[in-house]
Amino acid sequence: MAETLATNNGVASAAASAVPIVPVGGSDGASGAGSVKPTLGAAEAQPAERMHLINEEQKFTPDLTSYLAKWNLIESGFGYNLCAVLGSQSTGKSTLLNRLFGTSFDVMDETRRQQTTKGIWLCRAMQAPLLVMDVEGTDGRERGEDQDFERKSALFSMASAECLIVNMWEIQVGLYQGANMGLLKTVFEVNLGLFQSARARSGSAARDKTLLFFVIRDHIGVTPLENLKNTLLHDLGRIWDSLSKPEGLESSQITDFFDFDFTTLPHKVLQPDEFEKQVVQLRQRFVERNNAKFVFRPEYHKRIPADGLPMYLGNIWEQVMTNKDLDLPTQQELLAQFRCDEIAGAAFTAFTSQIRTFRKPIEAGSILETLGQDMGAHRGSALAKFDKDASRYHQEVYKRKRVELLDKLNAALSPFFLGQLKNLHKVVLATFRTSVLDRLRGENYDFAEVVQGERAKALSRFAAASLAIRLSDTDWTTDEEQEQLREAIDGIADQCRADETKKMVAQIERGIKKITAEPTELALARPGPDMWDRILIAFKDALTSAEAAYLKKAKSFNCTDEENAVALSSLRRKSWQALRAKIDEQTADAVLSIKLRSVFEDRFRYDDEGVPRVWKPDDDIDGVFRKARDETLALIPVYARIEPSDPDLSVSIPSTSEDPAHAAQVERGEDEEFDFPSSLVLFTETRKADVSARFRKEADAYYVEAKRSTVSSIAQVPVWMYGVMVALGWNEFLAVVRSPLYFTFLLLLIASAYVVYRLNLSGPLVHISKTVAREAHRMADKALREHFAQPLPQPAILREDAAPALAPPIAVPARAPTKAAPAAMEEMELKERKAEQ
Numbered sequence: 001m002a003e004t005l006a007t008n009n010g011v012a013s014a015a016a017s018a019v020p021i022v023p024v025g026g027s028d029g030a031s032g033a034g035s036v037k038p039t040l041g042a043a044e045a046q047p048a049e050r051m052h053l054i055n056e057e058q059k060f061t062p063d064l065t066s067y068l069a070k071w072n073l074i075e076s077g078f079g080y081n082l083c084a085v086l087g088s089q090s091t092g093k094s095t096l097l098n099r100l101f102g103t104s105f106d107v108m109d110e111t112r113r114q115q116t117t118k119g120i121w122l123c124r125a126m127q128a129p130l131l132v133m134d135v136e137g138t139d140g141r142e143r144g145e146d147q148d149f150e151r152k153s154a155l156f157s158m159a160s161a162e163c164l165i166v167n168m169w170e171i172q173v174g175l176y177q178g179a180n181m182g183l184l185k186t187v188f189e190v191n192l193g194l195f196q197s198a199r200a201r202s203g204s205a206a207r208d209k210t211l212l213f214f215v216i217r218d219h220i221g222v223t224p225l226e227n228l229k230n231t232l233l234h235d236l237g238r239i240w241d242s243l244s245k246p247e248g249l250e251s252s253q254i255t256d257f258f259d260f261d262f263t264t265l266p267h268k269v270l271q272p273d274e275f276e277k278q279v280v281q282l283r284q285r286f287v288e289r290n291n292a293k294f295v296f297r298p299e300y301h302k303r304i305p306a307d308g309l310p311m312y313l314g315n316i317w318e319q320v321m322t323n324k325d326l327d328l329p330t331q332q333e334l335l336a337q338f339r340c341d342e343i344a345g346a347a348f349t350a351f352t353s354q355i356r357t358f359r360k361p362i363e364a365g366s367i368l369e370t371l372g373q374d375m376g377a378h379r380g381s382a383l384a385k386f387d388k389d390a391s392r393y394h395q396e397v398y399k400r401k402r403v404e405l406l407d408k409l410n411a412a413l414s415p416f417f418l419g420q421l422k423n424l425h426k427v428v429l430a431t432f433r434t435s436v437l438d439r440l441r442g443e444n445y446d447f448a449e450v451v452q453g454e455r456a457k458a459l460s461r462f463a464a465a466s467l468a469i470r471l472s473d474t475d476w477t478t479d480e481e482q483e484q485l486r487e488a489i490d491g492i493a494d495q496c497r498a499d500e501t502k503k504m505v506a507q508i509e510r511g512i513k514k515i516t517a518e519p520t521e522l523a524l525a526r527p528g529p530d531m532w533d534r535i536l537i538a539f540k541d542a543l544t545s546a547e548a549a550y551l552k553k554a555k556s557f558n559c560t561d562e563e564n565a566v567a568l569s570s571l572r573r574k575s576w577q578a579l580r581a582k583i584d585e586q587t588a589d590a591v592l593s594i595k596l597r598s599v600f601e602d603r604f605r606y607d608d609e610g611v612p613r614v615w616k617p618d619d620d621i622d623g624v625f626r627k628a629r630d631e632t633l634a635l636i637p638v639y640a641r642i643e644p645s646d647p648d649l650s651v652s653i654p655s656t657s658e659d660p661a662h663a664a665q666v667e668r669g670e671d672e673e674f675d676f677p678s679s680l681v682l683f684t685e686t687r688k689a690d691v692s693a694r695f696r697k698e699a700d701a702y703y704v705e706a707k708r709s710t711v712s713s714i715a716q717v718p719v720w721m722y723g724v725m726v727a728l729g730w731n732e733f734l735a736v737v738r739s740p741l742y743f744t745f746l747l748l749l750i751a752s753a754y755v756v757y758r759l760n761l762s763g764p765l766v767h768i769s770k771t772v773a774r775e776a777h778r779m780a781d782k783a784l785r786e787h788f789a790q791p792l793p794q795p796a797i798l799r800e801d802a803a804p805a806l807a808p809p810i811a812v813p814a815r816a817p818t819k820a821a822p823a824a825m826e827e828m829e830l831k832e833r834k835a836e837q
């Protein structure tokens with residue numbers, strides 16, 4: 001046992017040089033040391049205000065936190081020490097504490113010798129971060145037989161203080177009650193129970209040790225400290241042996257739980273200078289950390305941070321009061337849980353107010369560029385705050401609470417992470433769409449390259465941005481969002497490709513329309529058995545080159561064969577429909593009748609050399625008319641159906657019913673139904689009959705006109721008639737020459753003619769005359785047509801029943817270039833007809 005003891009023989013024997021002593025406020029009335037000067041190097045200029053930790057009614061103070069703050073200790077963590085004093089009443093405990101630590105405990109008035117300290121008082125030492133407890137003296141006459149409070153207070157001091165100063169006079173050494181041995185026995189017993197569970201759990205007794213520092217007062221020096229110490233140790237050993245120890249601790253030694261130290265102090269009244277000197281020396285052991293005999297060794301510390309001390313001490317006292325077994329480690333754990341929760345709560349509150357600013361912009365769809373850093377910084381500062389205050393508490397509890405706090409912080413940040421991801425998804429997708437569409441403008445682009453490039457850009461931007469907001473120590477992942485983005489991008493790419501394909505098909509279709517327009521117009525204007533051959537050759541040529549153009553471009557679209565087949569089928573169908581629209585335009589009723597009339601005129605009004613016919617009475621007008629009319633009528637069935645003379649030139653486009661892709665489009669309402677066989681038929685039978693009837697009427701008018709022209713040529717005036725006219729008009733001639741009036745008129749007429757000739761006005765006059773004549777002719781012609789349009793008795797050769805059967809389709813020779821009836825004439829006639837309608 002002796003080896004484990006930390007004794008201090010030197011203190012008692014060392015009669016240090018006279019060192020002035022601290023005057024501690026006015027509290028030390030007994031010392032009368034108001035004249036001595038402090039040499040403590042104190043951090044505080046004045047003694048700290050004491051506080052009643054446990055009052056006479058055995059109530060624990062609620063003000064400890066504020067006092068700790070006032071004493072600048074609340075933030076000190078483990079950087080403080082706590083000691084308490086035990087001893088009989090009026091043995092100079094308060095005096096000793098005030099002298100040693102510069103505290104402000106009340107000291108007994110020497111003249112009255114009555115109890116001064118009631119309950120437990122606490123004060124901060126003046127020169128060190130040390131809390132000192134002045135405990136009500138034991139064995140006081142005020143409490144008499146009632147030892148309840150002294151036991152409680154001793155137990156409380158034992159549980160909380162690192163160092164328990166046992167104050168006694170030299171003459172008390174060897175006594176049982178006087179030396180507080182009875183009290184110490186009780187304390188040892190309860191202490192064993194107290195530490196039992198702690199030992200079982202931690203396996204370390206050293207950690208829970210307490211120092212019992214015996215200060216033997218009024219030492220007159222006759223009995224050396226060593227003897228006194230041995231006496232005390234012997235007594236303590238006896239007490240320990242007599243204890244009923246709990247199971248598992250039967251063989252435990254007193255030194256497993258306590259360290260002992262001993263010192264003496266001279267009589268304060270009889271040897272005041274010596275007393276003060278030794279107090280100063282003793283003080284050094286309490287306040288100088290680098291002192292070799294520094295009292296507060298780390299293993300004595302209860303490991304309670306200063307800010308948790310009020311609660312810890314409160315709980316201990318509550319347990320002491322309710323006589324429950326004290327389990328200090330449990331208390332420490334409970335305290336740690338409570339304090340860690342408190343600290344975490346404070347850190348979390350500050351954290352939530354900091355991160356509140358993220359909510360609005362993220363909900364509004366914005367992307368916060370520094371969100372990841374900010375989230376990390378706020379989370380880090382919350383954890384740092386927690387670590388700073390909570391790490392001093394029970395480590396297991398601290399670590400568990402830290403994990404809980406981290407989870408809570410992550411949960412609070414998670415909505416921002418997800419919100420930002422959602423916004424990122426939207427923005428990246430929109431950028432992808434815009435960029436692709438921008439780059440698809442114009443002609444020179446490779447669709448696959450554009451889409452692949454932008455896709456890679458979008459995905460890497462998303463990956464980088466989402467990585468930036470992924471915090472460590474979270475289970476946050478972005479895999480699902482990346483997959484969703486990939487799908488969305490592919491969806492847009494597919495849509496773009498479909499749009500591009502459509503655009504390309506429409507462009508090619510326009511090209512085909514342009515290329516086939518002229519050959520179609522030309523072929524329909526010059527009908528014949530090979531009319532459709534010419535049109536279909538042009539169409540097929542255009543379609544073949546269009547398909548080649550599509551396939552060439554489609555390569556860069558990465559289109560599948562199926563997509564290509566659909567697009568090509570659509571291209572063929574649309575091109576055919578465009579051709580058919582052109583044909584419809586060129587075979588509309590009005591246009592067709594002009595075409596037929598033109599063909600008829602070519603055959604009827606012009607001879608084989610293309611020279612206009614002047615009908616003579618002996619000409620076979622009827623024969624020529626019949627032939628021209630029948631040949632023209634024979635063209636109507638040719639126009640009626642698209643049918644090439646060469647079957648190889650036939651075109652076959654799948655109808656909707658044969659094309660599932662188009663059928664689906666029709667079902668979706670994106671296109672109209674298409675039936676190829678019916679698209680080959682231009683005229684129904686009824687329309688054919690209508691066209692024939694109309695043409696016949698027009699042809700009849702030509703016939704009548706031709707007939708009339710022979711009548712007017714027959715009615716020419718014979719030459720002799722002019723001789724007769726001269727003979728008959730001779731008298732009138734003479735009358736004019738002889739009459740001055742008529743002659744003057746004649747001269748005026750001649751003069752006018754001369755002026756016209758000289759002024760070269762003959763041209764305009766002739767032009768006006770011609771115009772007037774033409775207008776008159778047109779009006780007469782119109783009147784005649786209207787007249788003959790009435791149902792008149794027809795000549796036998798013109799009646800339907802007398803007409804020969806229509807000749808089979810025959811080749812219609814191309815019109816000679818010198819012939820009349822150019823397209824302009826046709827148009828003029830068409831306009832005239834429209835105006836008439």
Ligand SMILES: Nc1nc2c(ncn2[C@@H]2O[C@H](COP(=O)(O)OP(=O)(O)OP(=O)(O)O)[C@@H](O)[C@H]2O)c(=O)[nH]1
Pocket residue numbers: 030031088089090091092093094095096106107108109110111114115116117136137138217218266267268269
């Ligand atoms: N003989 C002697 N008397 C002392 C010594 N120190 C103080 N006293 C006197 O003892 C009396 C009691 O002093 P306190 O310091 O109040 O003693 P206490 O133990 O705190 O008293 P309670 O708080 O009532 O238990 C005072 O009159 C002091 O002057 C000392 O070293 N020796």
